[in-house]
Amino acid sequence: MTTPTAEAVHLRDLARLRRVRDRMDRDYAQPLDVEALARGAHMSAGHLSRQFRLAYGESPYSYLMTRRIERAMALLRRGDLSVTEVCFAVGCSSLGTFSTRFAELVGMPPSVYREQAAGDLRGLPSCLSKQASKPIRNREAPAPEPDLA
Known part of the structure; x- marks a missing residue:
């Protein structure tokens, strides 16, 4: 052998x-x-x-969370589920962890995304809206500009 x-x-x-x-x-x-x-x-x-x-x-956990956030973004764009329902639908067991990770990848909390996404991608074919709304991995979401006024 x-x-x-x-x-x-x-x-x-x-x-x-x-x-x-x-x-x-x-x-x-x-x-x-x-x-x-x-x-x-x-x-x-x-x-x-x-x-x-x-x-x-990236680690397996990070990859899995990115996939879950990707699916969550699609569900939130539909607008018929609450953030909590989306959290559990994508396999997360902690709303706090889900919201934190979502904000890290997307740059805004899921509740804000849900409100904004309803109109932002309206009229785009699903194949383009999926690409346009793909989450950014590894905490690369742009940081909000500091308010220096």
Whole structure:
């Protein structure tokens, strides 16, 4: 029996990471944690976190929260659900954590986004509104200008 080469191991890990990412994309509303995702990928939680960050530039938790915020933005644009209903619909269990993360990625709280988004993207095809409203990752939302007056 031969041992796999480093390249073969790397390719195997990349395939596992893609499956983890696909699961987060598909099951974002389900309770997911790094340990459960790692078990499904036959990796330790630490190895999964390190490899995921190397492959995708962010931690599994950050990626999952970005997906949840993306879905939340679409639900908030519809305007028929409250912020709390949207929070739980996308799989978040804490309204405070959801609101904080939403504001970090989008640059405004979800309640403000819900009010503003109703008119901002009206008339755009859904494929364009999705692209125009994509959240910014890694706390890159522009900071509000300080009021120096």
